[in-house]
Amino acid sequence: STAAFLIKNASVSVGGFSIVPANRLLYGVYASSPNAAISGVSMPWNNYMWSGGDFSAIRLTGYAAVSNATMFSGNAHGIYATGPYNTISYSTMTNWGADSRGLYMVDAASSVILESYLSGWDSPGAQMTNSSFNTISRSTIVNENNVSSAFILSGSHNLITQSLVLSRGDAWGADIDGYFNTISLSTIANFCDAGPCSGGVALSLTGSSNTISDSYVFNARGIAAVLGGSYNAVARCRIAAMKYEGLTIEGSNNTVSGSTLTAAVALFYDPGMDLTYKVSALSILGSSNTVSESLISNPAGIGAWFGSGGNYNSLELSTVTSNAAGYPAFLIADASFSVVSGSYLQGADALGLAGSTGTLIRSSVLAATGVAGRGLRLSSGTAGLELSASRIIGGPLGVGIRLEAGNSGSLSRASNTVQGSRYGLDIAPQATGASLMISGLVLQSLAPGATAIGFTGGNLVSTFSAVNFADAGIAVNVDGSLLGSSSRITMRQASGPRSGSLFENDPSGAVDWPDYVPPSGITKVWDGGGATLNASEGANWVGDEAPSSGNLVLFATASAKNCAWNLAISVASMTLAPGYLGTVSLSSNVTVLGDLVLTGGTLNIPNAGSTVTIGGNFIRNDPAALVWNTGRLKLGGSLVLNGLSNTSYSTSILEFNGSGFQVVSGTGSGGLPSIEIASSSEVYFNRKGGSVGASGMRLISGRLNFGGQDLVKL
Numbered sequence: 001s002t003a004a005f006l007i008k009n010a011s012v013s014v015g016g017f018s019i020v021p022a023n024r025l026l027y028g029v030y031a032s033s034p035n036a037a038i039s040g041v042s043m044p045w046n047n048y049m050w051s052g053g054d055f056s057a058i059r060l061t062g063y064a065a066v067s068n069a070t071m072f073s074g075n076a077h078g079i080y081a082t083g084p085y086n087t088i089s090y091s092t093m094t095n096w097g098a099d100s101r102g103l104y105m106v107d108a109a110s111s112v113i114l115e116s117y118l119s120g121w122d123s124p125g126a127q128m129t130n131s132s133f134n135t136i137s138r139s140t141i142v143n144e145n146n147v148s149s150a151f152i153l154s155g156s157h158n159l160i161t162q163s164l165v166l167s168r169g170d171a172w173g174a175d176i177d178g179y180f181n182t183i184s185l186s187t188i189a190n191f192c193d194a195g196p197c198s199g200g201v202a203l204s205l206t207g208s209s210n211t212i213s214d215s216y217v218f219n220a221r222g223i224a225a226v227l228g229g230s231y232n233a234v235a236r237c238r239i240a241a242m243k244y245e246g247l248t249i250e251g252s253n254n255t256v257s258g259s260t261l262t263a264a265v266a267l268f269y270d271p272g273m274d275l276t277y278k279v280s281a282l283s284i285l286g287s288s289n290t291v292s293e294s295l296i297s298n299p300a301g302i303g304a305w306f307g308s309g310g311n312y313n314s315l316e317l318s319t320v321t322s323n324a325a326g327y328p329a330f331l332i333a334d335a336s337f338s339v340v341s342g343s344y345l346q347g348a349d350a351l352g353l354a355g356s357t358g359t360l361i362r363s364s365v366l367a368a369t370g371v372a373g374r375g376l377r378l379s380s381g382t383a384g385l386e387l388s389a390s391r392i393i394g395g396p397l398g399v400g401i402r403l404e405a406g407n408s409g410s411l412s413r414a415s416n417t418v419q420g421s422r423y424g425l426d427i428a429p430q431a432t433g434a435s436l437m438i439s440g441l442v443l444q445s446l447a448p449g450a451t452a453i454g455f456t457g458g459n460l461v462s463t464f465s466a467v468n469f470a471d472a473g474i475a476v477n478v479d480g481s482l483l484g485s486s487s488r489i490t491m492r493q494a495s496g497p498r499s500g501s502l503f504e505n506d507p508s509g510a511v512d513w514p515d516y517v518p519p520s521g522i523t524k525v526w527d528g529g530g531a532t533l534n535a536s537e538g539a540n541w542v543g544d545e546a547p548s549s550g551n552l553v554l555f556a557t558a559s560a561k562n563c564a565w566n567l568a569i570s571v572a573s574m575t576l577a578p579g580y581l582g583t584v585s586l587s588s589n590v591t592v593l594g595d596l597v598l599t600g601g602t603l604n605i606p607n608a609g610s611t612v613t614i615g616g617n618f619i620r621n622d623p624a625a626l627v628w629n630t631g632r633l634k635l636g637g638s639l640v641l642n643g644l645s646n647t648s649y650s651t652s653i654l655e656f657n658g659s660g661f662q663v664v665s666g667t668g669s670g671g672l673p674s675i676e677i678a679s680s681s682e683v684y685f686n687r688k689g690g691s692v693g694a695s696g697m698r699l700i701s702g703r704l705n706f707g708g709q710d711l712v713k714l
Contacts, residue, residue: 003027003059007036015039015068019057021048026055028071034063042070051075051097056104060086067091078102078118086111096121098148102141105131113139123148125165128178131155136163143167149175149200154207156180168192170222173202177229181210190219201225203239205232206251212237219244227254227286234259246281246298249289256282256291266301266324280305280331282320284313292316299323303347306356308334315340322347325370328377332356340364347373350393354379357409360386367393368421375421376401384409387416389665394421396447403427405458408434415440415665415684419471422447429458439465440638440663443496449475451505452498459484465661466638468617469496469503470597477503480510490514493660495595495616495637497573515660523552528561528582535565547571555580555601565590573616576601576624586612595637598624606631606652628652628673638663652695656683656702671695677704 003026004019010033019028019041028043043057057071062083069091071078077100078093086108093102093116102118103126105111113136118125125141128134132155141163143150149172151165158181160174165188167173173188190202203217203225213235217225224241227234227249236258239247246261263281280302282291287310296304296318303320306313313335320343322329329347332338336357341364345351348370353359359382366375373395378385387401394400400418403411408431418424424443430436441464443452452474453464460483469477477498480489487510494500500516524547530539538546540563547553549569557579565584570591576584580600587607595616602625606612610631617637620626626641630651636658652673656662664685671693677683679702697704 003030005029007031007033007038009033011035013037013039015041018042018044020044024048024050026050026076027059028057028073030059031064032059032061034061036060036064037067038065038069039067040069041066043072045072045074049074049076051099054080054082054104054106056080056100057093062086065089069093073100076100077104080104080106081108081111082106084109084111087114088112088116089114090116092117092119094119094121095123098122101125101127103127105129105134107131109133111135113137115139118142119144120148120150121145124152125150127152128155128158131158133157135159135161138162140164141166143171149173151175152177153181154178158182159184161185163187165189166191167200167202170200172200172204173217173219175204176207176210178207179209181207182213183211183215184213185215187216187218188225189217190222192221205229208232208251211235216240223248227251227289230254233257238262241279241281245279245283246296247283249282249284250286252287252289254286254289256289257293259294261294261296261304263298264300266298266327278302278305283307284310284335287311287313290314290316291318294318296320297322298327301327302331303329303345304331306332306335306338310335310338312337312339314338315343317342319344320346323369324348328352332359349374349377351375352377352379353382353385355381356383356385358384361388361390362386363389365391365393368395368398370395370398372398374399374402375418378403378407378411380404380406382407382409385411385413387413389415391417391419393419394423396420397422399423399426400443400446401425403430403436405429406431408432410435410437412437413439413441415663417442417444419443419445420447422450423454424450424452426454426456427460428456430460436460436462438462438467439661440665441466442468442470442640443474444468444470446471446474448473451476451479453477454479455483455487455489457482457484459486461486461488463490463492464494466493466495466617466663467491467499468595468619468638468640469494469498470619472497474498474503476505478506478511480504480506480508483508483510488512491516493637493658497575497595497597523554525558526553526555526561526563526580528559528563533562533564535563535567555582555584573597575599576603578623586610589613592616595619598626600624602627604629606633628654633673635662638665640665658683674698676700677702679703 056077057073058079060081065087067089073095075097105128108131111134116139119142141151150167151174154177160183163186165174167190200222202219206228208229209231211233217239224239229251232254234256238260240262246263261281281298282304303322328349329345334355340361344365346367350366375392375394392400400421405428489511525542530537538544553574556577560581562582563584565586568589573594575597578600583602585604591613593615598620604627608630613634615636619640621642632653634655655676657678662683674696676698678700682703684705
């Protein structure tokens with residue numbers, strides 16, 4: 001017989017029976033006419049169903065409904081459905097044939113599978129071929145053995161939601177080769193957790209324009225997910241692998257956003273290929289892919305990797321971590337035009353570049369956790385790098401930025417901060433024709449006795465602009481002792497307590513400081529021992545003598561007493577140190593030849609009718625507070641404002657009058673007073689708050705560059 005039950009007429013309802021074949025059958029129930037309703041039908045375990053073709057326990061041709069059915073179909077399909085508008089609900093379909101499926105939909109459309117269990121032993125639990133606009137909801141799809149994928153989809157505009165897709169072998173959990181399909185609120189997993197299997201892939205997307213959202217993808221032995229197609233989107237998902245990679249992107253123009261990607265091992269051994277691979281939570285080998293607002297972590301190995309052949313890939317607003325010695329949090333190797341923007345990278349080494357071309361890193365934090373860790377490492381063969389507005393943290397015995405030998409192209413670094421390391425910037429001989437350009441670099445909070453900038457040999461001609469040696473614990477600011485005889489390093493507009501030739505190691509005279517004005521005189525320390533608050537009263541100073549022109553002025557832990565600065569003199573520098581708790585009000589005309597550094601207490605600058613002139617940089621960090629009062633401040637160097645306590649009055653004026661490049665940077669959220677640009681060069685705004693807030697703006701001379709930031713009038 002062809003079928004145990006054949007429905008030839010339309011709109012027929014059958015149910016409440018069990019099919020127990022004693023002879024070979026092609027079909028259990030065959031609904032060849034529309035609007036058939038099949039409910040409460042069962043088929044116990046048997047071996048009398050033929051395999052192949054469309055042979056199945058239930059055969060649907062369109063406009064049919066199956067509910068509460070339980071079919072153990074042996075070698076045949078559980079349900080084979082074609083045509084539109086079929087509905088399958090509250091049913092169980094199980095088979096064990098290699099050529100059969102729990103559910104097989106071919107040329108089907110607009111059908112619904114609801115709260116059903118679809119299982120295959122040596123075959124997929126469900127497969128959709130050339131099928132579109134179908135929905136699988138609140139269902140379970142399983143492959144029980146290690147031969148086949150659990151779910152195969154080659155149609156379009158299908159939805160799988162609130163469902164579980166599970167494979168237990170070397171094959172795929174879900175294999176999606178169609179387009180415009182959506183998987184949401186679902187779990188896709190491979191639990192091949194024992195035996196010789198390699199684990200396969202939990203989710204494979206080789207189609208295009210598919211969306212995976214709010215879902216969990218897991219693989220116990222193999223890769224959790226592979227994006228081999230184009231224009232696919234992964235949003236708000238958790239993708240995790242225990243013994244291999246979390247997410248591999250081999251296609252192009254894919255996006256990953258708001259997701260968590262994890263791996264748990266450093267190396268993977270493939271017994272079939274007898275090969276060992278390095279493992280990362282994210283690897284991108286395709287082009288023009290973007291990962292944003294995501295957490296990427298592999299505590300045992302590489303966090304993220306942009307690899308060979310991958311061009312124009314971006315990591316944005318994301319966190320990448322690794323805790324394993326010998327592995328960087330992020331590795332860009334043999335990839336071109338990669339972008340890292342607004343991201344936090346943390347690992348034994350934070351970021352490694354090897355053989356990459358045209359890499360752009362901006363507004364990011366690169367934090368090395370290894371004792372000898374490197375915040376940024378450029379291995380040989382890197383061609384071109386632009387690093388800007390970023391903070392690089394090296395290990396206490398390590399390096400902030402390490403340029404190994406043999407890199408080429410334009411190596412540009414602007415408005416960056418290096419801290420924490422024994423060596424701030426370590427530069428080996430570069431390839432012939434390489435161009436090294438560094439400006440606006442701040443070296444602060446380095447390891448005690450650090451070397452800020454060191455050269456390990458070769459002949460290099462380069463100009464460093466506006467480098468701030470802000471850490472008084474720096475032992476050597478520039479070490480040129482190994483430079484060749486043809487080298488010439490020019491330090492322009494250098495600043496900070498360890499700036500200048502007094503702190504260099506330059507036996508061959510290769511380092512020049514052409515516009516550096518060394519501080520002169522002695523340091524005057526405020527102790528507040530006088531009867532008044534006046535700076536002019538000698539008893540208020542250690543040694544009972546008021547400052548005079550050329551002195552270095554320091555407000556430190558010696559006193560928390562306020563100071564009314566009433567001395568119209570030129571001091572070498574002025575520092576409000578972190579331990580100072582008082583308020584300094586600059587109420588008379590005063591000139592600071594070098595830097596004014598505010599890291600403690602409160603500074604009122606300048607009061608009405610007064611003009612304060614700063615020849616160097618003006619730097620403000622927490623926990624200090626800054627009040628822009630109603631006078632005028634003339635600034636010849638750069639302005640760094642970090643922290644929250646920053647108050648300005650609309651009648652105060654900040655005048656930029658430097659002869660060279662001036663940078664306005666920092667993370668402070670407070671507004672600026674009215675700004676006047678009277679520069680002979682350029683004033684560049686590089687604030688990290690996204691906009692520049694000022695009471696007013698006037699351009700008298702020079703150039704003004706907002707760096708793409710908005711100007712907000714306060």
